[in-house]
Amino acid sequence: MAVLVTGGLGYVGSHAVKHLVDRGEQVVTLDNLIFGHTQAASGSEVVVGDIGDKDLLRQIFSKHSIDSVMHFAAFADVGESVADPKKYYVNNISNSLAMLDVMLEFGVKMMIFSSSAATFGEPEIVPIPEDHPKNPTNPYGRSKLMLEEILREYEHAYGLRAISFRYFNASGADPSGLIGEDHKPEHHLIPLILQVALGQREKISVFGSDWPTPDGTCVRDYVHVSDLAQAHLLGLDALRNGKGTTEYNLGNGNGYSVREVIAVAEEVSGKSIKSVDADRRPGDPAVLVASSEKIVKELGWEPKFPDLRTIIQTAWNWHNTHPNGYSGK
Numbered sequence: 001m002a003v004l005v006t007g008g009l010g011y012v013g014s015h016a017v018k019h020l021v022d023r024g025e026q027v028v029t030l031d032n033l034i035f036g037h038t039q040a041a042s043g044s045e046v047v048v049g050d051i052g053d054k055d056l057l058r059q060i061f062s063k064h065s066i067d068s069v070m071h072f073a074a075f076a077d078v079g080e081s082v083a084d085p086k087k088y089y090v091n092n093i094s095n096s097l098a099m100l101d102v103m104l105e106f107g108v109k110m111m112i113f114s115s116s117a118a119t120f121g122e123p124e125i126v127p128i129p130e131d132h133p134k135n136p137t138n139p140y141g142r143s144k145l146m147l148e149e150i151l152r153e154y155e156h157a158y159g160l161r162a163i164s165f166r167y168f169n170a171s172g173a174d175p176s177g178l179i180g181e182d183h184k185p186e187h188h189l190i191p192l193i194l195q196v197a198l199g200q201r202e203k204i205s206v207f208g209s210d211w212p213t214p215d216g217t218c219v220r221d222y223v224h225v226s227d228l229a230q231a232h233l234l235g236l237d238a239l240r241n242g243k244g245t246t247e248y249n250l251g252n253g254n255g256y257s258v259r260e261v262i263a264v265a266e267e268v269s270g271k272s273i274k275s276v277d278a279d280r281r282p283g284d285p286a287v288l289v290a291s292s293e294k295i296v297k298e299l300g301w302e303p304k305f306p307d308l309r310t311i312i313q314t315a316w317n318w319h320n321t322h323p324n325g326y327s328g329k
């Protein structure tokens with residue numbers, strides 16, 4: 001049976017595709033290339049197209065014996081979602097619903113969904129457990145929470161079983177150096193910091209230095225993208241063994257401040273990284289750290305790269321050898 005991976009030419013999806021291909025799964029990768037890179041396919045069969053295109057999906061499901069979908073395709077820029085919520089609800093909800101329609105038409109009833117720590121909003125308890133109250137502070141986070149809730153109802157009504165993985169800060173790159181992070185525009189802290197180390201950016205802005213944290217800067221939980229990919233394999237196995245719909249947090253349970261991340265990036269790259277203090281961004285929680293005990297206990301997830309230095313080292317190896325990402329050295 002084949003696995004359909006939507007958004008599989010993007011950052012996290014391409015790492016899951018590589019893990020699937022490496023363990024001998026048949027993989028069909030569907031991506032509209034808005035942000036994806038064909039070089040990130042790891043030998044999987046690529047279909048260029050949109051998850052909202054029902055006819056295309058019918059062709060894919062007719063041609064391949066697909067038993068499950070890993071659903072990464074979405075827009076994921078929090079700030080943009082506030083300025084243009086329609087874009088987020090259309091892509092992350094309407095297009096996902098179109099795909100779910102075709103899955104049901106073809107009796108495909110297993111899905112792994114890329115959800116987010118943004119479903120929680122401002123945490124009341126840290127580390128954040130799965131059953132923590134959900135109060136997303138932006139349309140992006142709300143779109144992820146809505147799809148989680150839709151998936152719960154689809155299990156009850158149609159027997160479609162789904163695992164929603166709430167990633168904290170996905171980071172690092174595959175240790176092979178073959179694939180990595182290439183977002184244009186880039187919004188994630190580690191690649192932005194490494195752009196300064198590469199001389200592509202003059203400085204990094206630190207949004208808020210008066211947060212109630214040890215050094216005043218925001219604290220986040222960085223989780224290696226290969227560990228996320230590994231969790232997807234465990235999730236797929238669990239669904240194939242009959243696991244019902246559920247949600248898991250994916251993080252390391254360790255928080256690092258912006259200044260700590262910059263310091264480690266300086267050590268790893270051997271470059272000085274200039275930073276400037278800027279105003280807080282509205283809606284940014286001071287601390288976001290996951291409790292991932294549930295997946296460790298239930299699925300035996302064991303992160304291989306929990307250490308920040310290793311995460312940044314793999315990211316640096318990728319960015320240093322691919323300073324322009326996939327579009328040439």
Ligand SMILES: NC(=O)c1ccc[n+]([C@@H]2O[C@H](COP(=O)([O-])OP(=O)(O)OC[C@H]3O[C@@H](n4cnc5c(N)ncnc54)[C@H](O)[C@@H]3O)[C@@H](O)[C@H]2O)c1
Nearest residue numbers: 007010011012031032034035036050051073074076114170
């Ligand atoms: N990167 C993170 O730290 C992070 C954290 C939490 C959740 N997530 C979620 O993980 C998923 C992947 O994130 P990413 O960082 O890899 O993003 P990404 O932009 O690199 O990957 C998304 C991919 O989906 C494709 N895509 C978007 N809409 C599509 C559509 N309608 N049809 C077909 N393809 C489409 C894009 O071309 C892109 O290749 C997203 O759902 C995101 O919300 C990411």
